[in-house]
Amino acid sequence: MNLVIGSTGFIGQHxxxxxxxxYPGQVRAMVRPGKKKxxxxxxxxxxxxxxxxxxxxxxxxAMVGVDxxxxxxxxxxxxxxxxxxxxxxxxxxxxNAVAAAEKAGVRRLVLGGGxxxxxxxxxxxxxxxxxxxxxxxxxxxxxxxxxxxxLFGEGSEFFEAQARIMKLLPVAVLIxxxxxxxxxxxxxxxxxxxxxxxxxDDKVGRTIELGGPEYYNYTELVNLILKxxxxxxxxxxxxxxxxxxxxIALNVLPKPPLTPATIELFAFDxxxxxLNIIENEFGFKPARLKPYLERHGIKI
Numbered sequence: 001m002n003l004v005i006g007s008t009g010f011i012g013q014h015x016x017x018x019x020x021x022x023y024p025g026q027v028r029a030m031v032r033p034g035k036k037k038x039x040x041x042x043x044x045x046x047x048x049x050x051x052x053x054x055x056x057x058x059x060x061x062a063m064v065g066v067d068x069x070x071x072x073x074x075x076x077x078x079x080x081x082x083x084x085x086x087x088x089x090x091x092x093x094x095x096n097a098v099a100a101a102e103k104a105g106v107r108r109l110v111l112g113g114g115x116x117x118x119x120x121x122x123x124x125x126x127x128x129x130x131x132x133x134x135x136x137x138x139x140x141x142x143x144x145x146x147x148x149x150x151l152f153g154e155g156s157e158f159f160e161a162q163a164r165i166m167k168l169l170p171v172a173v174l175i176x177x178x179x180x181x182x183x184x185x186x187x188x189x190x191x192x193x194x195x196x197x198x199x200x201d202d203k204v205g206r207t208i209e210l211g212g213p214e215y216y217n218y219t220e221l222v223n224l225i226l227k228x229x230x231x232x233x234x235x236x237x238x239x240x241x242x243x244x245x246x247x248i249a250l251n252v253l254p255k256p257p258l259t260p261a262t263i264e265l266f267a268f269d270x271x272x273x274x275l276n277i278i279e280n281e282f283g284f285k286p287a288r289l290k291p292y293l294e295r296h297g298i299k300i
Contacts, residue, residue: 183211
C-alpha cells in the first residue's frame with residue numbers, strides 16, 4: 001500500500017493521480033477533516049482516510065499495511081506563520097509521521113523537501129524545512145528526499161500569485177534586484193520523478209535535487225509572466241532588506257501577498273548544477289516552461 005500525506009497540496013494531488021494510475025487499489029490518501037477531501041473525490045482506486053499529522057493516533061491508523069510513504073505535507077513559505085504553524089507542521093508533524101512509519105514497519109519514505117534547503121538561522125522558516133529533512137535522515141527508514149525548484153503547472157502558487165500582483169500594480173518589483181536564479185520544473189514531472197525515486201533502490205539514502213531543463217533569473221521570469229498575461233509594467237529593483245521590511249509590515253494582514261519566509265527563498269540561487277538532472281537520474285525529459293505558458297497561460 002502507498003500512503004500519501006499532503007495529498008491535497010499542489011504536488012500531492014498530482015502524485016495521487018499518477019500513483020492511482022500506476023497502482024490502482026493500492027493507494028491511500030490521508031486528508032484532514034474538512035472540505036479539502038473533495039479535491040480527491042471521484043478518483044477511482046483511491047482510499048481516503050481522515051487524519052492529522054499532529055494527531056499520532058490518526059497517523060497510526062493511516063499507516064496500517066503501508067509499504068511506501070510519500071510525505072508532502074510541508075507548509076510553504078507563502079503561508080503566514082500564524083500560531084507557529086511552520087514549526088508545528090514542518091517539524092513536529094514530520095517527526096510524528098516518521099515515528100508512526102517506523103512503528104508500522106513502513107519500508108520506504110519519500111519526502112518532498114525544497115531545493116536549496118540549508119540549516120538556516122534559529123527561528124527562520126528555512127530552519128523548519130531543514131529540521132523536517134533531518135527528521136527523515138535520522139530515521140530508521142529507507143528514505144529518499146526530493147528537492148524541487150519552483151513549480152509550474154495549473155495551480156502553481158509561484159506563477160499565479162505573482163501574475164495577480166503584476167496585474168493589479170503599476171510596477172513589477174524585482175525582489176533582490178531580480179538576480180536570484182531558478183530552474184522551474186513542471187509539477188507532473190516532480191510527481192513522476194517522486195514515484196520513480198520510491199521504486200529505485202539506488203535512490204535510497206539520497207537527497208535528490210529536481211529542476212527543469214532551463215535556468216532563469218528572477219528578472220527573466222518577471223518578463224515571461226508579463227508577456228504571458230499581456231501586461232507592460234515598469235520594473236522596480238528593490239533590495240532584499242527593503243522587501244523584508246515590507247513583508248514584515250504586510251504580515252499583519254490575514255493573507256499577506258508577501259511573507260518574510262518568501263523573501264528568505266530569494267537569498268540564494270534555486271538551481272541544481274545539472275540542467276539534465278531529471279534525464280540523468282530518472283531517464284525522461286522534463287517539460288520546458290516557455291512552451292507550457294504559450295499553450296496554457298497563467299490563471300489569475
